[in-house]
Amino acid sequence: MSIIDAHIHYGDDDPLLLALLAEFDLSLFNICVVVEAPDSDVQAPWRDQAETYQALAQAHPQRFAWCTSFDLPRFDDPTYMDQAIAGLQRDFQAGALACKIWKNIGMDVKKPNGEFLMVDDALFDPIFECLITSGKPLLTHIAEPLACWQPLTEDNPHYGYYSKNPQWHMYGRTDFPSHEQLMAARDHVLEKHPKLRMIGAHLGSLEWDVDVVAARLERYPNFAVDISARLTDLVVQDSAKVREFFLKYQDRILFGTDVVMRQKPSTLNATDKAAAIEALRATYQSHFAYFETDQSLVIRGRTTRGLGLPPSVLEKFYRTNAQAWYPGL
Numbered sequence: 001m002s003i004i005d006a007h008i009h010y011g012d013d014d015p016l017l018l019a020l021l022a023e024f025d026l027s028l029f030n031i032c033v034v035v036e037a038p039d040s041d042v043q044a045p046w047r048d049q050a051e052t053y054q055a056l057a058q059a060h061p062q063r064f065a066w067c068t069s070f071d072l073p074r075f076d077d078p079t080y081m082d083q084a085i086a087g088l089q090r091d092f093q094a095g096a097l098a099c100k101i102w103k104n105i106g107m108d109v110k111k112p113n114g115e116f117l118m119v120d121d122a123l124f125d126p127i128f129e130c131l132i133t134s135g136k137p138l139l140t141h142i143a144e145p146l147a148c149w150q151p152l153t154e155d156n157p158h159y160g161y162y163s164k165n166p167q168w169h170m171y172g173r174t175d176f177p178s179h180e181q182l183m184a185a186r187d188h189v190l191e192k193h194p195k196l197r198m199i200g201a202h203l204g205s206l207e208w209d210v211d212v213v214a215a216r217l218e219r220y221p222n223f224a225v226d227i228s229a230r231l232t233d234l235v236v237q238d239s240a241k242v243r244e245f246f247l248k249y250q251d252r253i254l255f256g257t258d259v260v261m262r263q264k265p266s267t268l269n270a271t272d273k274a275a276a277i278e279a280l281r282a283t284y285q286s287h288f289a290y291f292e293t294d295q296s297l298v299i300r301g302r303t304t305r306g307l308g309l310p311p312s313v314l315e316k317f318y319r320t321n322a323q324a325w326y327p328g329l
């Protein structure tokens with residue numbers, strides 16, 4: 001069964017990577033992220049990401065596609081919005097299939113009046129209307145896992161990230177919007193733009209309980225979610241309940257890993273390259289084992305039972321939902 005990883009950041013086409021993709025019959029939907037320091041040690045400036053992803057999609061259309069983004073607002077630049085829209089239209093012409101908006105909207109970027117710029121700010125309306133007119137969906141990574149606003153404990157699936165990225169850990173920080181406020185802003189975008197098709201990355205930042213995700217899917221027919229970087233959040237929930245969720249919303253959940261390429265395999269020596277590709281293989285294999293088998297499994301140190309999804313549901317989750325929500329994939 002051919003598979004689409006609908007959320008990844010992997011800008012390379014080393015032959016060893018291409019062989020792995022061929023082995024799993026896997027294609028990658030690369031997502032641009034408008035990063036700034038201190039995250040930029042991992043990701044290149046976003047226009048460089050876009051160039052890389054576009055070139056890969058042109059060189060290997062059966063293995064790569066890409067999602068663009070737009071510059072963060074420049075409040076003192078009256079041409080900002082025209083440039084942002086022109087950039088999106090240019091990227092769609094060049095093959096980009098969607099647009100991403102990242103968590104720095106709502107949690108980092110401030111307006112001239114000192115307030116956080118929220119995703120439902122009227123500023124973004126022309127961009128969302130442009131996406132609707134262009135027939136392109138919006139991928140949102142708004143907010144963070146709920147753990148971001150809770151005390152950091154080692155048993156939490158997100159302990160590793162927040163211990164390494166304390167600048168994003170919001171517990172006790174009353175000067176930042178709450179998880180609830182950020183979710184309300186995102187919901188408000190769905191309400192304001194009912195024709196906008198939105199995919200909520202990372203289980204829509206509602207990763208701690210599939211029932212909470214289900215409530216959003218019920219409320220907003222123009223909303224779907226990807227599971228990228230949230231496998232462990234599923235693993236720690238009751239497998240029978242998660243399985244029911246996947247069966248009930250089998251048209252609204254997209255497979256993705258959110259693997260971030262640390263170094264291009266093509267620049268590594270043979271040993272390190274093989275290790276990088278093997279790590280990628282292991283990531284896919286643990287996902288496949290969880291979704292496909294109904295066996296007892298240990299995933300990232302946690303014992304769980306695989307979901308054993310039927311082939312018809314796997315086909316939607318692995319491929320056709322991504323094709324339906326990202327037209328052109």
Ligand SMILES: [Zn+2]
Nearest residue numbers: 007009031258
């Ligand atoms: Zn990502």
